[in-house]
Each structure stands twice: as structure tokens, then as C-alpha cells.
Amino acid sequence: xxxxxxxxxxxxxxxxxxxxxxxxxxxxxxxxxxxxxxxxxxxxxxxxxxxxxxxxxxxxxxxxxxxxxxxxxxxxxxxxxxxxxxxxxxxxxxxxxxxxxxxxxxxxxxxxxxxxxxxxxxxxxxxxxxxxxxxxxxxxxxxxxxxxxxxxxxxxxxxxxxxxxxxxxxxxxxxxxxxxxxxxxxxxxxxxxxxxxxxxxxxxxxxxxxxxxxxxxxxxxxxxxxxxxxxxxxxxxxxxxxxxxxxx
Amino acid sequence: xxxxxxxxxxxxxxxxxxxxxxxxxxxxxxxxxxxxxxxxxxxxxxxxxxxxxxxxxxxxxxxxxxxxxxxxxxxxxxxxxxxxxxxxxxxxxxxxxxxxxxxxxxxxxxxxxxxxxxxxxxxxxxxxxxxxxxxxxxxxxxxxxxxxxxxxxxxxxxxxxxxxxxxxxxxxxxxxxxxxxx
Numbered sequence: 001x002x003x004x005x006x007x008x009x010x011x012x013x014x015x016x017x018x019x020x021x022x023x024x025x026x027x028x029x030x031x032x033x034x035x036x037x038x039x040x041x042x043x044x045x046x047x048x049x050x051x052x053x054x055x056x057x058x059x060x061x062x063x064x065x066x067x068x069x070x071x072x073x074x075x076x077x078x079x080x081x082x083x084x085x086x087x088x089x090x091x092x093x094x095x096x097x098x099x100x101x102x103x104x105x106x107x108x109x110x111x112x113x114x115x116x117x118x119x120x121x122x123x124x125x126x127x128x129x130x131x132x133x134x135x136x137x138x139x140x141x142x143x144x145x146x147x148x149x150x151x152x153x154x155x156x157x158x159x160x161x162x163x164x165x166x167x168x169x170x171x172x173x174x175x176x177x178x179x180x181x182x183x184x185x186x187x188x189x190x191x192x193x194x195x196x197x198x199x200x201x202x203x204x205x206x207x208x209x210x211x212x213x214x215x216x217x218x219x220x221x222x223x224x225x226x227x228x229x230x231x232x233x234x235x236x237x238x239x240x241x242x243x244x245x246x247x248x
Numbered sequence: 249x250x251x252x253x254x255x256x257x258x259x260x261x262x263x264x265x266x267x268x269x270x271x272x273x274x275x276x277x278x279x280x281x282x283x284x285x286x287x288x289x290x291x292x293x294x295x296x297x298x299x300x301x302x303x304x305x306x307x308x309x310x311x312x313x314x315x316x317x318x319x320x321x322x323x324x325x326x327x328x329x330x331x332x333x334x335x336x337x338x339x340x341x342x343x344x345x346x347x348x349x350x351x352x353x354x355x356x357x358x359x360x361x362x363x364x365x366x367x368x369x370x371x372x373x374x375x376x377x378x379x380x381x382x383x384x385x386x387x388x389x390x391x392x393x394x395x396x397x398x399x400x401x402x403x404x405x406x407x408x409x410x411x412x413x414x415x416x417x418x419x420x421x422x423x424x425x426x427x428x429x430x
Contacts, residue, residue, distance in 0.1 A: 007271040009281070021279030028277075029284030036292045043300035050307050052314055058307070065304040085297035093292055112271070114278045118285055180272065 003187035007111050007180070027107045028115075035096040035109070043092075064092070071234055076241035083240050086126065090119060091233035098179065098225035102218060110228075111179040113172065120172035123236045131243035142246040171235055178228045182221045189214045392428075399424045 011024035042064070046057030054062055068088045072080050094110060101108025109115055131139040143160040144153070192210035196203040271277070400420050407415040 004270060009271055009274070009277040011280070018279070022276065023283050024280045025284065026277070026280050028281050029288070032284055032288035036288050036295070039292060040295050040300070043296065043304065047300075047303050047307060050303070050310075052311055054307075061300075061304055062308060065301065065308070085293060085301055088301060089289065089293045089296045092296070093289060112277075112281060113273070114281050115285055118282060176272070 003184045003191070006107070006183060006187060009112070028109055028112065031097055031100055031107050031109050032093075034100060035093055038096050038100075039092045064088075068233065072237050072240075075234065075237040076244055079244050080237065080240055083126075087233055087236050087240070090123070090236055091229055094119070094175065094232050095226065095229035098229055099222070101179065101183065102221050102225055108179050108183055110175050111183060113176045116172035116176040117168070119175075119232070120168040123171065123239055124168040127239045127243040130240075131246060134243065135246050139243075139246050142242055146247070167239060171232070171239075175228050175232050178224055182217075182224050186214065186217050186221055189217060396421075396424055396428065399428070 010027045011022075012026060012030065014022060014024040016023055042057065043061050046055070046061045049055065049058065051058055065088075068091055069081070069084060072084055072087050076083070097109035100106050101111065131142070135141075143157050143164065145156060145160070148156050189210045193207045193214060196207035196210065199206075400417075403424055404415050404417065404420045407413070407420070
């Protein structure tokens with residue numbers, strides 16, 4: 001009945017300790033590997049025949065390829081295509097783990113902030129490292145929009161720097177909070193069904209409403225799971241575009 | 249280290265009695281999650297970058313190439329058929345012009361032949377006509393000559409019978425001539 005219980009990390013077996021931290025293979029890790037296997041099955045198994053006229057699975061693999069490729073090309077340009085594997089991996093990882101999380105009794109990997117922070121920092125550091133590698137000191141032009149009067153320029157630059165530094169926060173919290181809140185809501189409504197069902201015949205009739213709501217929210221959660229993966233990926237594209245083209 | 253962790257676990261268990269801990273903020277799980285995130289993400293990245301994307305990209309490129317090749321081949325065949333159509337039309341026009349020339353020539357030849365035949369026929373007919381006319385005129389002249397002789401004889405005989413006098417042959421003849429002319 002505890003809506004928080006579903007987010008608990010369970011150690012399946014312990015590998016050892018490293019620097020004072022216990023390293024264990026957890027339920028979270030198991031779902032990460034399931035996502036890796038499912039993605040590999042879709043992208044490699046589905047395309048093994050290399051058909052000219054694609055089968056259903058191959059057409060799904062091509063669809064995801066072209067979806068991410070178009071997203072990246074339209075936001076970061078042709079030059080951004082060197083980050084295609086990174087964006088594709090991020091999208092598929094978040095998308096598949098989110099979709100797995102909608103299935104009852106499963107665990108949602110992105111409902112833990114450490115995961116979304118790690119992914120957001122990966123993007124943030126990639127932007128900074130590639131931005132300085134590619135543009136050198138011209139990367140600082142990112143904070144100096146052109147066509148701003150000198151009088152308010154320091155203010156604008158300050159705002160730009162703060163907004164740049166807060167990117168990993170908003171990037172990670174958005175995904176984490178959406179997954180967490182959605183699953184808590186789902187669990188609360190689902191527990192109403194069992195609570196009312198325990199009250200006898202009137203309760204069983206009354207439980208129909210939260211049951212219907214649970215079904216509806218499950219559908220909504222599927223949409224949110226897909227949408228948040230898309231949002232995470234497109235923000236990644238937009239941030240990478242800043243590293244490639246820092247001038248506004 | 250292990251004791252430290254053990255302490256953490258016991259704190260977690262004791263907290264269960266009062267306020268339950270919030271799993272996403274339990275920092276002792278962070279290390280495990282990060283390790284497996286890195287491992288699984290790197291594996292997925294390698295699969296995607298080394299195998300999946302080149303393969304899918306290759307499939308899509310091969311399809312586009314196949315479509316472009318087919319379109320080019322179709323265009324080539326169409327150009328070829330267009331050229332052949334044009335050649336056929338030119339040949340047809342040439343043949344038609346030739347046929348017209350031949351028919352015009354034949355018609356002219358036949359016309360000329362018919363004209364010459366008609367002319368010879370007309371000439372022959374004209375000669376025959378002239379001959380016939382001549383023959384008719386001759387016959388008429390002789391017939392007329394005979395008629396004069398008979399008339400003269402009859403007139404002489406009639407005059408002799410009426411008058412009993414042998415009329416002068418010259419006078420009878422001139423009288424007959426006058427009457428014939430008149």
C-alpha cells in the first residue's frame with residue numbers, strides 16, 4: 001500500500017565494496033540490462049535480414065533511427081550528426097526503461113535522481129568539453145548574445161551564465177520528477193481499489209471508479225514515459241547545438 | 249567500511265518504524281546505481297555506435313540507392329522508348345511522303361498514257377470520219393449523177409411521149425440541172 005515502496009532499491013547480490021560504498025547488482029541494474037538487451041534485440045535482431053522491404057520489427061528500428069536522426073539534424077544541423085550515437089543511446093535507454101516502468105510490478109530506472117543527474121551531467125560535460133575543444137575561447141560567446149546594448153550587457157551575461165549552469169538541474173529533475181510523480185499517483189489510485197474492495201460488496205462497486213482511473217492514468221503514464229524520453233533527447237540536441245554553434 | 253555501511257542499513261531499518269525513508273534520496277544506493285548505469289550505458293553505446301546505427305543507416309542508404317537506381321533505369325528506358333517512337337514517326341512520315349510521291353508519279357504516268365491513247369483514238373476516229381464523209385460524198389455524187397442521168401432520160405422520154413419530138417439533149421440536161429439546183 002505504500003506508494004514509495006515501488007522505488008526501493010533491492011540488492012540482488014553484492015559484488016563488494018569500493019571506497020566505502022557497497023557495490024551491488026540491484027533491481028535497478030537488472031532493468032538497465034533488460035533495456036540494453038531489448039534495444040539491442042530491436043536494432044540488431046530486427047535488422048539482421050537487412051531487407052529492402054522491411055519487416056515490422058526492422059521498420060520499427062528504421063523508424064527510431066530516422067526519428068532521432070531527423071531530431072538531431074533539425075536542431076543541431078549536419079555537424080551535430082557526430083553525436084548521433086550518443087543521442088540515440090540516451091533516447092533509447094530512457095525510453096525503454098520508462099516504458100518498462102509502466103508495466104505493473106516493474107521498477108522505473110529514471111525514478112531515481114542519481115540516474116537522471118548522471119545522464120544530464122554526461123550531456124552537460126560533453127557540451128562543455130566539446131564546446132571548448134571545437135571553439136576554444138569563442139565558446140564564451142554563448143554567454144554574450146549579439147545586439148545587446150553595453151549598458152545591460154553584464155546583466156544579460158549573468159543571466160546567461162546562470163541559465164547555462166542550471167541546465168543540468170532542470171534537465172535531470174524534469175525526467176526524475178515526472179517519473180516519480182506519475183508512478184506515485186498510479187500507485188495511490190491502485191491502492192484505493194484494494195482498500196475499497198476490502199470493504200465488502202458496496203466497496204467493490206465503489207472500487208470501479210479508481211480502477212477506471214488507474215487504467216486511464218496508466219495510458220497517461222505511457223504517454224508521459226515516451227514524452228519525457230523525447231524531451232530529454234531533444235534538450236540534449238539543443239544543448240549540443242550550443243557546443244557546435246555557440247554564437248546566438 | 250563494511251561496518252559503516254552496516255550502520256547505514258540499521259539506521260534505515262530503524263527509520264522504518266517512524267518516517268519511512270525516501271528511496272530516491274538514499275545516498276547509499278547511489279554508488280551501485282552509478283556503476284551499473286555506466287556499465288550498461290557504455291555497453292548500449294558501443295552496440296548502438298559500432299553495430300546498430302551503421303547497419304540501419306546502411307539499410308536505409310541501400311534502399312535509397314535501389315530506388316534511385318530503379319528510377320534512373322526507368323528514366324533511361326523511357327528516353328529510349330521516346331527516341332524509338334520519334335524514329336518510328338520520322339520513318340512513318342518518310343514512308344508516307346514516298347508513297348505519296350509514288351502514287352502521284354503513277355497517276356501522272358497513267359494520265360499521260362490515257363491522254364495519248366485518247367489522242368490516237370481520236371485521230372483514228374477523225375481519219376475514219378473523214379474517210380467515211382468522203383465516201384458518203386462520193387456515193388452521193390455518183391448517186392446524184394445517176395439521178396441526173398435518169399432525170400434527163402425520163403425528161404427526154406416524157407417530152408418525146410408528149411410532143412412526139414426528140415428534144416435536144418443539151419436543152420434537157422440544162423433544164424434538169426436547173427431544176428435539180430432549184
